[in-house]
Amino acid sequence: MQFVNRNLNERTENRTGVKIGDYGTGGRVYHNTVRVERGSEGWRFGAGGNCGCGVVLVLALGLLVGSEYHLAGTLSMLSVVAGETVFLNDTLAHPSLDGSIVGVAAYGPKVELPAGDSGHTGALRDDFFGYTFIGPNGAAVQAKRVPEYCQWQEIRNVHRNKVGQEPDYCTSTGAEGCNVSCGGRSANSCGGTNQNGQACCRVQRGADIYEESISFTYHKGWRAGRINSLLFDNPVAYNNPSRDPAPSWSGTVPSPVHLGTTSSPSSSPPPPPPQPGLWVRFVSWIRSILQMLGLVSKGPGGSAGESVECGPSHACEELKTDAHNVEKALEPWRRIMLGPSIGAGLSGGALDSGFGEYDHQYFYSRVAENGRLMNVGKVGAAYLLDGVVDINTIAKGTGLESLLGRAGLDWITKGTCNAGDVRVHLEHRDLPTSLTVVAEQRGDGYLIPHAYPNGRVAFLARSGILTLEGFVQAESTDASSTAFWVRCLAVVLAMAGFYTGGVGSPEVNAAASGWSIFLFTFRGLAVVCAACTILWAYAYGLEDGVPPLLLAGGAFLASNMAATTSAPAQKQKSL
Secondary structure, three states: HHHHHHOOOEEEEEOOOOEOOOEEEEOOOEEEEEEOOOOOOOOOOOOOHHHHHHHHHHHHHHHHHHHHHHHHHHHHHHHHHHHHHHHHHOOOHHHHHHOOEEEEHHHOOOOOOOOOOOOOOOOEEEEEOOOEEEEOEEOOOOOOOOEEEEEEEEEEEEEEEEEEEEEOEEEOOOOOOOOOOOOOOOOOOOOOEEOOOOOOOEEEEOOEEEEEEEEEEEEEEEEOOOOOOOHHOOOOOOOOOOOOOOOOEEEOOOOEEOOOEOOOOOOOOOOOOOOHHHHHHHHHHHHHHHHOOOOOOOOOOOOOOOOOOOOOOOOOEEEEEEHHHHHHHHHEEEOOOOOOOHHHHHHHHHOOOOOOOOOOOOOOOOOOOOOOOHHHHHHHHHHHHHOEEEEEEEHHOOOOHHHHOOOOOOOOHHHOOOOOOOOOEEEOOOOOOOEEEEEEOOOOOEOOEEEEEOOEEEEEEEEEOOOOHHHHHHHHHHHHHHHHHHHHHHHHHHHHHHHHOOOOHHHHHHHHHHHHHHHHHHHHHHHHHHHHHHHHHHHOOOHHHHHHHHHHHHHHHHHHHHHHHHHHHHHHOOO
């Protein structure tokens, strides 16, 4: 990028950069003269026009419709779960329930390893580092290898200093019925009106003139990915070797998961279902009023099926499922702590790649050391091509770094790591101590995702012991919470749409300068609530469309009040 920067900028100032430890500066400063028109520092009210307003509003409404469609599908699926699920009091596959939706809350789920698998060959294993993912709760369900790379990162610094201003000039206001030429007038003689008394010309403030300087600084540290140093302004001095001896890896255990038992180790009863929120109770109250008036009909009541026991004359298979089906119920990712004997299992490929060093968290592969002649070449190339004094390499080549290392101070010149070093840690996800699942029972005792009437295919799983009512309520709360935040985002986008295009009427535009935050908030809220009224009434019933309709009307009235209240004051100010 050095060649590009020299040609894109007006003037290049060479200076001496310094590279020491984890920090460094570049060998050049680029200078430009920049003109900044008044008001061009950011996006202004009405800058996008009606087209910009329409695009942003369409984006907001499209996001809202997609979210509400997904929420309606989830709630429809949960209504089927609540009405048709047979909630078992054991973890056995009852033949009479093949093809049915079953629910079970179980303690102690385990990954089923092959019989006699003393070597845990059915468990997840990272053959490169020789590690088998077996924890105190049995085989891990998911595991991954996470590499980190010691890399230089370039930071672009821009500093502006105002050095002058262009003269003010006369420009047209765009009013209709004006026959005067504003471009040839000076700022002192700028004026003129049309037949309606509207100004034809106005004085435009001249552009500010800035002296801009661009410099680059560098920071070295552990990064999640590799950085291409060829794009740096100083690529020789701050070179990132493209080493990747242990690429990222992840896997899911191929063995099935047995659900465990319904017997509680502590014999504690399951927690009560969560209470419905204020919004749910408000909608239920409106629904009851509309049902009393005969405007809506009462829906068919649904309840969970009774538990079905396996008889003594028939031995039932234990319920199990594929590991990827219970992914949502797994414990969070946890980093594996490495023991002192971990090095004994390293593969030959790992040792050949330099992973002979490790601590309690990481395997390390250090970049190969250069000879003294190579270090001299690196120092000379960094200074001649980039103008950077490479103190890191100088200290290493002269032995200063070794002397500092004896006192524990080698970090001064070396820094955290050497560019090109790689470290790797391992992570895993285990099964929870208990979980609740709702799925379709297959004839061989496997639980599989169920195809619901609305087209959804889902395997529902949550950690913890829940009743069917509590499970449905928790799933509904999660889906509603996600939809709520999407609605908030849609309101913000609608506000931005009105801001970019102006709100339309002259009164509103006149009021925007002092009341913009209230005006745009109420208008955006009104549009989103009006859309929710249509969507909710269609998807859930008329009673659910009443609350957003009330909010839409209130927001619309509030926006009109904000506009009409401030418009006279703005008009008086302009006079």
